[in-house]
Amino acid sequence: MKHSRVTARAHTNIALIKYWGKRDTTLFLPMNSSLSLTLDEFYTDTTVSFIDGDQDVFFLNGVEQPLEECVKISKFIELFRTQSSIKSAVLVESHNHVPTAAGLASSASAFAALGTALNELFVLRMDKQTLSTFVRQGSGSATRSIYGGFVEWQMGIETDGSDSYAIKVDDADWNIAMLTIPVNTRKKEISSREGMKLTVETSPFYPAWVEQAGQDIKAIKQAINNQDFIALGELTEANGMKMHGTMLGANPPFSYWEPLTVKVLQRIREIRGQGIPCYYTMDAGPNVKVICQADKADEIKKLLDQSFPDNTTIISGVGKDAYLLSVE
Ligand code: ADP
Ligand code: DP6
Numbered sequence: 001m002k003h004s005r006v007t008a009r010a011h012t013n014i015a016l017i018k019y020w021g022k023r024d025t026t027l028f029l030p031m032n033s034s035l036s037l038t039l040d041e042f043y044t045d046t047t048v049s050f051i052d053g054d055q056d057v058f059f060l061n062g063v064e065q066p067l068e069e070c071v072k073i074s075k076f077i078e079l080f081r082t083q084s085s086i087k088s089a090v091l092v093e094s095h096n097h098v099p100t101a102a103g104l105a106s107s108a109s110a111f112a113a114l115g116t117a118l119n120e121l122f123v124l125r126m127d128k129q130t131l132s133t134f135v136r137q138g139s140g141s142a143t144r145s146i147y148g149g150f151v152e153w154q155m156g157i158e159t160d161g162s163d164s165y166a167i168k169v170d171d172a173d174w175n176i177a178m179l180t181i182p183v184n185t186r187k188k189e190i191s192s193r194e195g196m197k198l199t200v201e202t203s204p205f206y207p208a209w210v211e212q213a214g215q216d217i218k219a220i221k222q223a224i225n226n227q228d229f230i231a232l233g234e235l236t237e238a239n240g241m242k243m244h245g246t247m248l249g250a251n252p253p254f255s256y257w258e259p260l261t262v263k264v265l266q267r268i269r270e271i272r273g274q275g276i277p278c279y280y281t282m283d284a285g286p287n288v289k290v291i292c293q294a295d296k297a298d299e300i301k302k303l304l305d306q307s308f309p310d311n312t313t314i315i316s317g318v319g320k321d322a323y324l325l326s327v328e
């Protein structure tokens with residue numbers, strides 16, 4: 001049946017083993033496999049409906065978006081339109097319950113929500129694995145937001161991208177939580193896409209990153225399998241820092257860090273030194289995320305809020321799969 005209005009929700013995810021670099025920029029094929037935790041607290045809700053005319057229209061947080069953003073969205077919608085007998089233009093109305101373009105993974109929840117909604121609107125009935133290969137072509141990190149829990153984006157080896165998809169590794173239902181310390185939630189100057197491209201093209205550290213990421217993903221899956229939180233945390237922290245190291249080697253060099261970022265990382269090391277296990281990671285932005293045991297989250301938040309009263313720490317539990325909120 002053809003629907004006229006579909007709304008989907010997808011949660012953001014934070015990579016513990018990062019995706020940083022594409023081997024194919026058109027199909028969004030990554031240089032390495034990555035693994036993430038889906039977060040309950042941050043998400044995108046997106047409504048899609050058919051409209052007259054031949055132009056897709058895109059509203060984000062109630063604001064009609066400029067041409068550049070519409071072109072991006074239209075290219076993504078086209079992937080679904082070509083699979084369907086329906087050729088209509090689409091109105092996209094999206095709301096981010098996460099800061100946009102600040103290194104808190106808005107592109108992940110955004111394209112996972114949009115893809116989930118379009119799959120229904122265009123009556124394509126793709127399974128989640130196939131849908132993740134479509135969503136990948138909106139934003140690589142979105143591949144993983146199709147599922148909840150710990151999720152691996154398998155890089156695949158095919159040139160057509162058919163085996164570059166997400167799989168659920170584990171429900172993460174063993175006392176896992178993540179904290180976010182918002183250092184600066186303004187839009188970043190260098191998008192993830194530009195940052196990783198510059199790194200791949202110019203950083204002499206990049207080949208070492210790819211090799212390390214391959215080892216780290218094997219080790220972290222073992223840690224998850226053993227429910228070994230300490231190993232999981234140590235691998236997460238080390239992998240994130242290695243990714244940020246590649247950027248200092250780029251030409252021109254760049255970094256997403258701010259002075260407060262460094263202070264937050266230092267404080268987390270101190271808290272860990274006091275015997276509370278907690279480990280940090282950062283994406284393409286100055287904000288810090290901390291993986292911890294859920295029953296210790298309140299205690300760590302209290303300590304961080306005391307040290308950084310203007311940057312209130314947000315606790316998140318584990319998010320679930322992307323899903324449909326309503327179909328009319
Ligand atoms: P982030 O760290 O937030 O993922 P990125 O640089 O990867 O930052 O991606 C940000 C971009 O993702 C935005 O500039 C916009 O183009 C796109 N985006 C963010 N939210 C949405 C949304 N709800 N719907 C469609 N596109 C979005
Ligand atoms: C540092 O998925 O936002 O957050 O594929 O170009 O849209 P595009 O980039 P994006 O990159 C995410 C980079 C990261 C690491 C990660 O999420 O794995």
Ligand code: CO
Pocket residue numbers: 105106107108139141192
């Ligand atoms: Co992103």
